[in-house]
Structures are given as structure tokens and as C-alpha cells.
Amino acid sequence: MFIQSHVPQHAELHLLFSMITPLGWLERVPTYKEQRENITEKDLTTYGFLGYPVLQAADILMYKGDFVPVGEDQVPHVELTREIARRFNQFYGKVTPVFPEPQPLLTPTPKLPGTDGRKMSKSYGNTIMLTDPEPVVRQKLKTMVTDPARVRRTDPGDPDKCPVGDLHKIFSSPETVAKVNIGCRSAGIGCIECKGWAADALVQVLQPMQERRKKYEENPRLAWDILEAGSASASKVADATMADVRASMGMSLQYEPPKSNGSK
Ligand code: SF4
Numbered sequence: 001m002f003i004q005s006h007v008p009q010h011a012e013l014h015l016l017f018s019m020i021t022p023l024g025w026l027e028r029v030p031t032y033k034e035q036r037e038n039i040t041e042k043d044l045t046t047y048g049f050l051g052y053p054v055l056q057a058a059d060i061l062m063y064k065g066d067f068v069p070v071g072e073d074q075v076p077h078v079e080l081t082r083e084i085a086r087r088f089n090q091f092y093g094k095v096t097p098v099f100p101e102p103q104p105l106l107t108p109t110p111k112l113p114g115t116d117g118r119k120m121s122k123s124y125g126n127t128i129m130l131t132d133p134e135p136v137v138r139q140k141l142k143t144m145v146t147d148p149a150r151v152r153r154t155d156p157g158d159p160d161k162c163p164v165g166d167l168h169k170i171f172s173s174p175e176t177v178a179k180v181n182i183g184c185r186s187a188g189i190g191c192i193e194c195k196g197w198a199a200d201a202l203v204q205v206l207q208p209m210q211e212r213r214k215k216y217e218e219n220p221r222l223a224w225d226i227l228e229a230g231s232a233s234a235s236k237v238a239d240a241t242m243a244d245v246r247a248s249m250g251m252s253l254q255y256e257p258p259k260s261n262g263s264k
Contacts, residue, residue: 002230004059009238013058016245018051020087026050030076039123057081060102062238067105071112073119078104092248109170113163117145131210134203141167141199146191147184156187164191164198171201 004010026032027050036044060068060081068078085099092098113119114126121127128140144164147157159165159180168180176197183189216223246252 001226002234003227006227006231007062007234007238009235009242010055010058010062012242013062013245014051014055016249017054017058017061017084017088020091021051021054021057021084023050025080025083026053029053029080031073035123038118053077053080054084057084061085061099062241063234064100064241065102066100068102069105069107071119072106073111075104075106078102092245098244098248109166111166112170113166115140115144115163117163128202130206131213132206133210134207137202137206138196138199141195141202142192144195146195150184150187150191153190154187157184157191159184164195167198167202168194171205172197173201176201 032050032053035049056077057080060078061084068081070078082101085101088099089097111119114121114124115128116124116126118124118126128137132140141164146164147159147162149155149161150157159168162184165180165184168177172180180189180194180197184194
């Protein structure tokens with residue numbers, strides 16, 4: 001665990017990758033289009049925003065991992081990372097490839113929806129935070145969107161089309177998931193009851209984390225120690241990667257004076 005900006009090699013690799021990444025690859029990234037349509041209050045017409053997946057590729061490839069644990073919406077970013085790795089290897093790694101082509105690693109439930117049913121994102125203001133206390137979690141769940149087919153209490157629904165159903169699949173016990181499946185499809189349960197169960201499951205996951213977090217809130221130095229040690233180990237790996245990258249591109253950080261021809 002480390003702070004990305006404490007390992008400035010990421011910025012260097014990002015710059016070098018940005019030189020070989022065609023613009024069309026970035027413009028086709030689904031989250032780029034989606035966020036430009038959804039986030040209108042910010043100016044997203046910058047290279048930094050368009051090139052964000054290039055920085056992610058640098059973040060991933062710096063450590064030459066074979067797998068990247070991601071949510072479903074990030075799979076195109078891993079695919080782009082693979083394309084950047086392939087292109088770099090074609091240009092500069094003909095003898096020995098410099099980078100592996102990492103694969104996405106998905107869980108059985110790769111999508112975690114936000115309270116409005118869109119993907120959960122701070123930019124959308126639809127998040128349930130790991131730090132949210134129980135009353136806040138319950139309140140957020142209460143206003144969460146559900147399967148639109150359940151207009152009245154007597155209308156049957158489908159948990160596979162409901163963001164609350166997705167939360168159950170991730171956080172609830174198999175028994176509760178079974179109760180939701182039967183109850184929702186037969187209109188045997190109401191959404192308020194169902195959301196209450198989802199909130200119970202979430203709170204059960206969050207509370208032990210929040211307990212453990214208190215120690216670090218009271219003494220932030222403990223958290224900094226972890227981050228500083230993490231940044232130091234990450235830096236070592238990043239240094240080795242950048243040495244490979246510079247060598248394969250024929251770049252040097254050393255000043256080498258021109259060879260003297262003997263004349264004075
Ligand atoms: S009963 Fe549960 S799963 Fe079904 S629509 Fe309502 S909130 Fe969603």
C-alpha cells in the first residue's frame with residue numbers, strides 16, 4: 001500500500017507511454033464517453049482526463065503483474081493496458097519483451113452499483129463510504145433505486161434487475177439471498193424490508209473495519225508508517241522497471257561527456 005505521488009516513476013512512465021498511445025484508443029474508452037456525458041459541472045476537456053487510462057497503464061505495468069483485480073467497468077482499461085504493453089514491446093522490446101500483458105481478475109459479482117443504480121463513483125455522489133456510520137448506511141439504502149417493475153407492493157420484481165439485489169449478492173448470506181429471490185419474484189416481501197436486510201449485511205461488513213480504523217484515526221502516524229514503508233518498497237521495483245524501460249528505449253539519465261579526440 002503506497003501513495004502514487006510518492007513514487008514519481010509513475011509520472012515518467014506515463015509520459016513515455018503517452019508518446020506511443022494513439023488518440024483513438026483513448027477516445028474509445030467507454031468510461032471516457034460515459035463520464036463526459038454524466039459529469040457536466042467540471043471541465044473534462046483536458047489531456048489529463050483523456051490520458052487517465054495511460055496513467056493507469058503505467059500504474060499497472062510498473063509492477064509487471066500478470067493479473068489485475070478490477071470491477072467490470074474497469075475491464076476496458078486493463079484491455080487498453082495490454083494494448084499499450086504490446087505496442088511498447090513491439091517498438092522497444094523485440095529481443096526480450098519489457099512488459100507482460102496482464103489479465104483482468106474479476107470476482108463472481110464484478111459490479112457494485114451506487115445508490116442511484118449507476119456505477120458507484122464519488123463523481124456521481126452515489127457512494128456508500130466505508131466510513132459511513134450505521135444510520136447513514138441505512139438512510140442511503142432507504143432511498144436506493146430498485147427494480148422499476150415494482151411500482152406497487154403487489155408487483156413482483158427481479159433481484160437481477162435491481163441494484164439492491166446486487167448488494168445482496170455481494171454482502172448477504174446465501175440464506176438471505178434465497179429469501180430475496182423468492183420474496184421479490186413473488187411479491188412476498190416489500191422493498192423496504194429487503195433494503196433493511198441489505199443494510200444489516202453491509203453494516204456487519206463495515207463495522208469491524210470502522211473499529212480497526214479508529215486506531216489509525218487516533219494516531220495517524222501509524223498509517224503514515226505503513227504508507228512510507230509501502231512507497232519505499234514500490235520505489236525499488238519502479239526503479240528496476242524504469243531502468244529496463246530506459247535501456248530498451250536507448251535513453252540514459254547519466255551525462256556522458258563526448259569522447260575526447262586527443263586535440264587540445
Ligand atoms: S424486493 Fe429487494 S431485490 Fe426486489 S426490487 Fe425490491 S429492493 Fe430490489
